[in-house]
Amino acid sequence: xxxxxxxxxxxVPAVNTASLPDIVFxxxxxxxxVTVLREDNLLVQNILPKADQVEKLQKDRAxxxxxxxxSQRYQEKYGSEGKIQIxxxxxxxxxxxxxxxELRAKLRPELQDKVMVALKVDEKTNTGLVSDIKQELRELxxxxxxYITTPGNETQN
Amino acid sequence: xxxxxxxxxxxxxxxxxxxxxxxxxxxxxTIEKDKGIARQLPPxxxxxxxxxxxxxKNLFIVNVNKSDQLLVEEELMEVKNLRQAAIxxxxxxxxxxxSPLYCNYCKGKRDPGSSDNPDKAxxxxxxxxxxxxxxxxxxxxxxxxxxxYLRDRESQRLYGWxxxxxxxxxxxxxxxxxxxxxxxxxxxxxxxxxxxxxxEAQPKKQGQ
Numbered sequence: 606x607x608x609x610x611x612x613x614x615x616x617v618p619a620v621n622t623a624s625l626p627d628i629v630f631x632x633x634x635x636x637x638x639v640t641v642l643r644e645d646n647l648l649v650q651n652i653l654p655k656a657d658q659v660e661k662l663q664k665d666r667a668x669x670x671x672x673x674x675x676s677q678r679y680q681e682k683y684g685s686e687g688k689i690q691i692x693x694x695x696x697x698x699x700x701x702x703x704x705x706x707e708l709r710a711k712l713r714p715e716l717q718d719k720v721m722v723a724l725k726v727d728e729k730t731n732t733g734l735v736s737d738i739k740q741e742l743r744e745l746x747x748x749x750x751x752y753i754t755t756p757g758n759e760t761q762n
Numbered sequence: 763x764x765x766x767x768x769x770x771x772x773x774x775x776x777x778x779x780x781x782x783x784x785x786x787x788x789x790x791x792t793i794e795k796d797k798g799i800a801r802q803l804p805p806x807x808x809x810x811x812x813x814x815x816x817x818x819k820n821l822f823i824v825n826v827n828k829s830d831q832l833l834v835e836e837e838l839m840e841v842k843n844l845r846q847a848a849i850x851x852x853x854x855x856x857x858x859x860x861s862p863l864y865c866n867y868c869k870g871k872r873d874p875g876s877s878d879n880p881d882k883a884x885x886x887x888x889x890x891x892x893x894x895x896x897x898x899x900x901x902x903x904x905x906x907x908x909x910x911y912l913r914d915r916e917s918q919r920l921y922g923w924x925x926x927x928x929x930x931x932x933x934x935x936x937x938x939x940x941x942x943x944x945x946x947x948x949x950x951x952x953x954x955x956x957x958x959x960x961x962e963a964q965p966k967k968q969g970q
Contacts (some may be wrong), residue, residue, distance in 0.1 A: 658799065
């Protein structure tokens with residue numbers, strides 16, 4: 606019978622790590638799929654205001670407008686007045702229509718009528734600039750807008 | 763020469779490489795958080811449009827000045843009280859029970875000096891051009907919150923669920939689009955009870 610009694614080693618056996626790469630790869634693929642690299646290079650400061658009564662933005666039909674003070678590294682060149690950014694460059698109020706029409710043409714054709722303008726505006730911007738943008742949008746007949754915010758509530762702080 | 767078996771590739775460092783990549787993606791990931799307050803802008807006015815006259819008592823004027831102070835119905839107010847003030851105004855139902863404007867679901871004070879019914883009640887926001895965007899959004903958020911509170915209350919009473927919760931569920935897809943139709947109709951009913959009537963005046967120039 607002594608044949609069957611194994612010699613018990615006094616040491617704790619090492620944990621089998623053979624499946625570790627698989628687990629890590631799984632996580633890796635998850636993050637690769639979830640990651641959205643930022644499409645636009647931000648040229649303006651963009652701290653969004655807080656709000657909690659929000660709706661979700663449908664991304665496939667959105668065009669973005671950024672507004673705020675120029676970022677620190679551009680302030681020497683462009684000053685510290687609020688500026689509008691569409692796509693990758695600063696845009697003047699009078700140029701909004703052209704830039705947005707261009708952006709809209711990049712959306713899927715069936716969604717171009719349902720276009721939604723997402724306004725990402727820095728919380729320190731003056732409302733005047735925003736209403737100038739809105740006036741242009743009305744003239745362009747892009748009437749659906751969404752003010753992008755961060756979760757939270759200003760009154761509870 | 764005897765053929766040697768090809769040696770096996772050492773995969774011991776595979777985990778390290780994968781970890782490195784994983785950490786890179788972890789750091790660069792910004793999970794997009796695009797949510798916000800949706801609005802429909804009014805279309806450009808046509809020339810022959812007549813001015814609609816709104817009775818003073820059906821108008822709730824919110825004024826924000828350039829130093830972000832709030833003037834509601836000609837009284838200074840803190841932002842945190844704005845929501846309740848808007849709820850009181852919308853839910854007032856001041857029209858007498860004999861009139862066709864009578865609001866049978868309102869639970870307000872029924873003050874004849876305030877709004878007749880939620881359908882007539884208009885909230886008008888006036889900003890200065892120098893008002894900060896943060897304040898603007900805070901005010902808009904509070905006003906939307908007032909509408910949402912009342913819509914939730916009515917949908918709870920009529921259908922037993924909350925307006926905002928069902929709307930969110932449809933948005934996020936936890937109620938399938940195929941099953942959403944009966945809800946959509948009810949959502950519209952609730953929206954008719956408390957239609958969002960927010961008017962925005964062109965901001966005034968500084969100092970006016």
